[in-house]
Amino acid sequence: MKQSQLLAPTLRDVPADAEAVSHQLLLRAGYIRQLAAGVYSLLPLGRRTLQRIESIIREEMESAGANEVLLPALQPAELWRESGRYEVYGDELIRLTDRGGREYALGPTHEEVVTSLIAQEVSSYRKLPLTVFQIQTKFRDERRPRFGLLRVREFLMKDAYSFDADWEGLHRSYETMYAAYHRIFSRLGLRYRAVLADAGAIGGEGGTHEFMALADVGEDTIIACTACEYAANLEKAEAAPLSHAISLDEHDGGTQALHKFATPGIRTIQELRDRMGIEPSQVIKTLLYLADGEPVAVLVRGDHEANETKIMNALGATSLELADADTVRNVTSAPVGFAGPVGLRARIIVDREAAAMTSAVTGANEEDSHYRNVVPGRDFHLEAVADLRNVQAGEACPQCGKELAAHRGIEIGHVFKLGTKYSSAMQASFTDAEGKENPFIMGCYGIGVTRLLSAMIEQHHDERGIVWPAEAAPFGVHLLPVSMKDDVQRELALKLYAQLRAAGMETLLDDRDERLGVKLKDADLIGIPARIVIGKGAAEGLVEFKSRQESDAELCSVEDALVRASAILGK
Amino acid sequence: MKQSQLLAPTLRDVPADAEAVSHQLLLRAGYIRQLAAGVYSLLPLGRRTLQRIESIIREEMESAGANEVLLPALQPAELWRESGRYEVYGDELIRLTDRGGREYALGPTHEEVVTSLIAQEVSSYRKLPLTVFQIQTKFRDERRPRFGLLRVREFLMKDAYSFDADWEGLHRSYETMYAAYHRIFSRLGLRYRAVLADAGAIGGEGGTHEFMALADVGEDTIIACTACEYAANLEKAEAAPLSHAISLDEHDGGTQALHKFATPGIRTIQELRDRMGIEPSQVIKTLLYLADGEPVAVLVRGDHEANETKIMNALGATSLELADADTVRNVTSAPVGFAGPVGLRARIIVDREAAAMTSAVTGANEEDSHYRNVVPGRDFHLEAVADLRNVQAGEACPQCGKELAAHRGIEIGHVFKLGTKYSSAMQASFTDAEGKENPFIMGCYGIGVTRLLSAMIEQHHDERGIVWPAEAAPFGVHLLPVSMKDDVQRELALKLYAQLRAAGMETLLDDRDERLGVKLKDADLIGIPARIVIGKGAAEGLVEFKSRQESDAELCSVEDALVRASAILGK
Incomplete structure (x- = not known):
């Protein structure tokens, strides 16, 4: 794409009310703009990046055998009353009334809708297991929207729901999703931990893991062992057992009087x-x-x-x-x-x-x-x-006894064994091999797609801007001719632009009539992985190549620049 | 994909309350299910088809130089008050209040949001022209939702908005979108007409065309010349001028008394x-x-x-x-x-x-x-x-005098010269080359993405089911082994399945334990363009190939079947 046609309004100054680095950079690099508290417009660079993330998620969901659907945001209140959540959900649930006076919830999640759908359409164990997913807009009236896209009121989410005939099946479906989540977050270049979470509060009968991107701005605390694989969120992390058992009745201390x-x-x-x-x-x-x-x-x-x-x-x-x-x-x-x-x-x-x-x-x-x-x-x-207390960094791991460390994390994914919570409440059942009616054994699996944009930037930036990993970048190559008015530079730029695109590398050509300094500053802010500057060397077929991750640019031949770009992008 | 894992519940009977053929087939072939009046869940086949349509639209919008964005559904009521539409829009606008008591509209369209965004971000004529688009969920509380996806309350729409410095520019932006719409609807295999529409009611100052898919179920009437290119919707179609002029004062008739x-x-x-x-x-x-x-x-x-x-x-x-x-x-x-x-x-x-x-x-x-x-x-x-009356079929064309015909049409697209309607009301202006502030000259361009599913099926079906054109089909090839329990058939089916996918043809493998009759009936309902049945001939490398558009199947070699499939799909 030509940058003169791209709506990417960059800002030189750090916006006053943006605390989180990712929020600052999303605004400064022209990825998003706020419309209302916790409600954002995604500008073209933001939309493109989101689409890259969406397609990675879609690929991994499909290869995990999940069916893509698209469920409505307008959800009849009756469904939420059936599950018992209409009153319980609180102010976060956006409620509305249609012209006929019927009540609706604006979907913050889709357990009710999907449970009622599958109950209607699947009646026999022979159609199980079944996993459906969607990538779709969710609405939650957060009390305190903040940190840009980290805590918002309207956002894209990938949610998946599995339906099994028995708990064995649920464990398998859960493992499949758990593995897919690892592949997704690895492909996105995230540093993250899958941590044990507490199931009690949300109401499932089974296990649950949260996927946490490590970042100081994160609102969650993770306790992770420095030696073994143990990791849990603070609510769940167990204190190591005491060296001696406590009895409720006998006490060996207490020689001094109260x-x-x-x-x-x-x-x-x-x-x-x-x-x-x-x-x-x-x-x-x-x-x-x-x-x-x-x-x-x-x-x-x-x-x-x-x-x-x-x-x-x-x-x-x-x-x-x-x-x-x-x-x-x-x-x-x-x-x-x-x-x-x-x-x-x-x-x-x-x-x-x-x-x-x-x-x-x-x-x-x-x-x-x-x-x-x-x-x-x-x-x-x-x-x-x-065990009634929070574990602290420096304590012993409950699993191996080595030292625990504390991290801040952003919740980017959540896998959850729901069991029969919804299927029982909503009478969603199937007929088993013996002809008996049983409630579906369900799991649910979420990824905060919009939030990933912020989480990735929290981990991938430097003092000059965003530093995208190749798989998620809005463009692969940023072409910067010093002057499009110079015939040699312009011709080489257009030729390279065509070559890069033909080779499958999405390219942004900065054809704007701006000084090189401005172009370079914008390029650093935007964070495209490979940068090629076309300047005076163009006459001799020389360009300047720089990876956004490295600090120095190098003069090289056009052919060399193509090879390096494709190496960075894995094309 | 393997059909045993696909959620595609087909129905043998015609649903009682579905009048339109497309509505019946979308239900019977397992593409959609209703959640509430005018609110539908898209099942996997529906979601896939929609995605095919989305990507064609996206490609053509991008090649027309439009910027993809994603604008919020939650829109502050103040914006709608600024444009003057909050009170005027009526019951179709879904209104809600957040936990803080602030009023919002649930976006039925995005003129207000996009005008305020561009007013903030574009201040100079040098950034114009600019066209942005999105593919996003819209909400309209229709009084009478009906005909399946043809008139619904929640749906996907592609909406685009152009911003120009002058009317010349708007005419060019409009022409660009007009041409892109022709490419999109042609690629989707639609029979359609671009018809003149009336601009007055919606309030723009310029021209407007509607794109109408021809279908008897359509709620609009189109008047089109049987000889020349003239076509207009009924509201707009002009009656041919009278052979003699009428004067308000003189009358040659009137010899008899009242x-x-x-x-x-x-x-x-x-x-x-x-x-x-x-x-x-x-x-x-x-x-x-x-x-x-x-x-x-x-x-x-x-x-x-x-x-x-x-x-x-x-x-x-x-x-x-x-x-x-x-x-x-x-x-x-x-x-x-x-x-x-x-x-x-x-x-x-x-x-x-x-x-x-x-x-x-x-x-x-x-x-x-x-x-x-x-x-x-x-x-x-x-x-x-x-001219105050509706034109009728059989009258003379206002352009060439030949006979006019009437058609029923489904509005699938709309291009509209808004002029300064929104930019003036919302004080959205830019600085021109002389340093003067001027309101943006705007255009808006919509496509009913969800509705296209229905419009295409209205045109592409037979008595046995849907007949997808290649570009929009959810899968390209439907592989039907007669029995997956037969080793030879199963092996050939899996081999072909791998080959077809490697050749870039999306394939649905019917690996279900069902009788061939059931498989064939479902295949006809679902409407995938190329069908390959693997039966007894498998041992000799023979399969049965059938195009969904043709009535007869032919026995041919596996190689031949591959060639025919790729010919149908243009791969």
């Missing part, structure tokens, strides 16, 4: 350390929650963070929120900041590390007072002991 | 003929309208139909509706059915043919009475004479 002491105005772990010299690791924090509306105390060590996913799983609760001040006063008889387990009027569950302490400091359920020498099991009853 | 006669209970042209023996061509119909709220009488000959588009254009009105009974009684002093021009209290405009009558029958503005010997100009005042 002792109340004055802590005027001291309400936090931080204040205990700063003003009383008590280390956080000597303290047991008492966190009061409402789990499905009932007060529960969760104890973790003062230097640990509670993990609400683990707490919910331990309690079998479907909702969890920190208790309000009234509840705190009710169960502790004290103002907020002095809660402790001794004499508390609530169920108490304890993290393993806190349960293992033999002389802890806790709140005394009394204003301006704390206890010392608190012994779990002696001074208060432990209803349950479990 | 005569009132009794017509008890006779209120229609039909009743005048049946009960009084008066031919419709001797009658002047008086139609009472409210044009922008004001009563206006429109006179046409009794055997002619009024054309509301022409009436609006003649009056310069922006709204037109038939007058209510109260208005009729007010201006005629009579009940509905007896209106006439003599003594009428309203403006009167007259179709040319009615104005040329020298002795007409009309209503007498009195219950149960009509006039004879009415002479326009003598017995009532003509405010204006113009």
Whole structure:
């Protein structure tokens, strides 16, 4: 394509309200423009790149045997009521009413639609397994859209759904998709990890993995072993087991008696350390929650963070929120900041590390007072002991015992064993070999297609702009004649342009009437893998070749430039 | 692809509620399923065909120099208020409110979004001309969705928008798109006409053409010359000029005096003929309208139909509706059915043919009475004479005088010179060579991508199913081994399957455990251009080849079958 005809408005300055590097570069290089909060127009370079990503995904889905479909965004509210999600989904679900007064949801995802479709069309086990996928626009009314394309309200997603006759089949379908996801993200040149995720909150009965692109701007924390393959998101990552087992009844510590002491105005772990010299690791924090509306105390060590996913799983609760001040006063008889387990009027569950302490400091359920020498099991009853805290970098791997590291990640994919969650709720069943009706065993598999654009740029850029890996680049070669008014340069440029395209290399020809400096700056911003500058050497058949990944350009023959370009692009 | 893995549920019976052939076949051949009124899921065969169509459109748009973008469906209501369309658009515009209470329209079209985008990004004439396009989902809350994909509420559309510095430029951009549309529809194997359409109603200042696929199910009427190139939609088609000119003042007829006669209970042209023996061509119909709220009488000959588009254009009105009974009684002093021009209290405009009558029958503005010997100009005042009626098949072509024919058509494309309608309303301007600010001169160009599926099937089917033209078919070759359990047949089938795909022919292998009769019936329904049946002849290297367009299959060698398939597919 000729750049004079391309709508790619580049910006010299960093846009003031763009925090993430990828957001800045997408704006500066002219890939996207915002229309409303979390709603973006994709300009030609953005659209092209997205299409490259789409076709890689499509290829891998097809080679994994998935059927491409296109399901509607307008989804009757009745379907969402059948699955039970219409009320539960909350403000993120965009709702609307048609001219006849019928209610619709604007699809944030398609479990309901696909389950009802397959229930209608597939009645026998002989048509299973079956996997369908689509690449389609999704709508989610995010509370805080941000970071450019990373968190938006309208975006392209690849979603796939598998239908199996039994769990064995689901495991196979899941493995097939899991492998396809690895191929997709590898082809896109991403540094990523497939991490264990928690299934409980979303409601499936099976396993689930998230695919996380590693990037500092990522909103998720990944815990990964530095030695073995273990990786999980923070919600799911297990703490290594203690070296000794904890019993709820017997305690070997506790030689010193419980002792109340004055802590005027001291309400936090931080204040205990700063003003009383008590280390956080000597303290047991008492966190009061409402789990499905009932007060529960969760104890973790003062230097640990509670993990609400683990707490919910331990309690079998479907909702969890920190208790309000009234509840705190009710169960502790004290103002907020002095809660402790001794004499508390609530169920108490304890993290393993806190349960293992033999002389802890806790709140005394009394204003301006704390206890010392608190012994779990002696001074208060432990209803349950479990892993209830976030793992931290530097801890031991639960699998191999070596050191864990923490990373920030962008969720780019998610594979999930749904089991019968939707098929049971929506009466979607098939007839098995014995003539019995069974609900489909389902899996769902998502990739945030639009978000991939941002994730890739977060990983592939330098201080001058985007640095596209070959498979995802909007163009393969960027041709820059210094001056299209120079006959020799223009002729060579047009000849090379034709040759490159004939060789299957998509080429952008900068035929604009701009200074070379401007052209070079724009080229660096846009990030096309191979750059060929045609200048004074044109008369002798010499051009300047540069890979966007390398810092230096080299003078070489036209033939050589063609060879190098095709090597970079794998053509 | 292997058919055992394909979700293509065929139906033997014609679905009861599907009137159009294309609707029946799309359902029966397993291309689509309905989710809600006018909202369809595209199953794999439908999705594949749509993708073939999309890529042809994309190729032709790119070769016409258009930039592909992807604009949001969620469009802030403010933009629609700026253009003035938010209130005017009516119930077809789907409106919604986000969690913050902000209003949005769900894009039925993208003039507002693209105008605001280009206004922000293009400030100088040096970046013009510029054409952008997208292939994207549109939402329109149609009052009466019907005929399968022909009239739906959610659909894929290709829309393009051109931006020029002057009208000369717009004419060129328009011609470029016009030519690209011809290439697209030709490649899709469609019988179609590009017809003149009326620009007034949509509000542009320039010309406009509709591309109409010829089909009996079409909701539009096309008037086309049987001799020359003249073609227009019914709203626009001109009546040939009269052989003699009409003057508003002088009349050569009218020797007989106006005569009132009794017509008890006779209120229609039909009743005048049946009960009084008066031919419709001797009658002047008086139609009472409210044009922008004001009563206006429109006179046409009794055997002619009024054309509301022409009436609006003649009056310069922006709204037109038939007058209510109260208005009729007010201006005629009579009940509905007896209106006439003599003594009428309203403006009167007259179709040319009615104005040329020298002795007409009309209503007498009195219950149960009509006039004879009415002479326009003598017995009532003509405010204006113009072409105000629908042209009929058999009339003379306004261009060459030969006979006109009428066709039914499906609107598949529309090219439109918008001029400054949006750029003026939305203050979208650029700086010209003299440093002056001017509004962009715009064009817009649409193709109903989803609808094309139906239009193509309306034209390409037989009593057994769909008959795809090669370029749009979901697969090129359908391979039908009689039995995959037969070793020889299975081996040959798999070998051919690999060979065909290696030669770039997309192939569907019917590996299902079904009787040959079922396989053949499904193959005919699905409509893949080349069919190869592998049966008993496999041992001698013989197969049965059949083009879907022909009725007979022929036994031939495997090599021959490959050659024939590639000839049909142009590979």
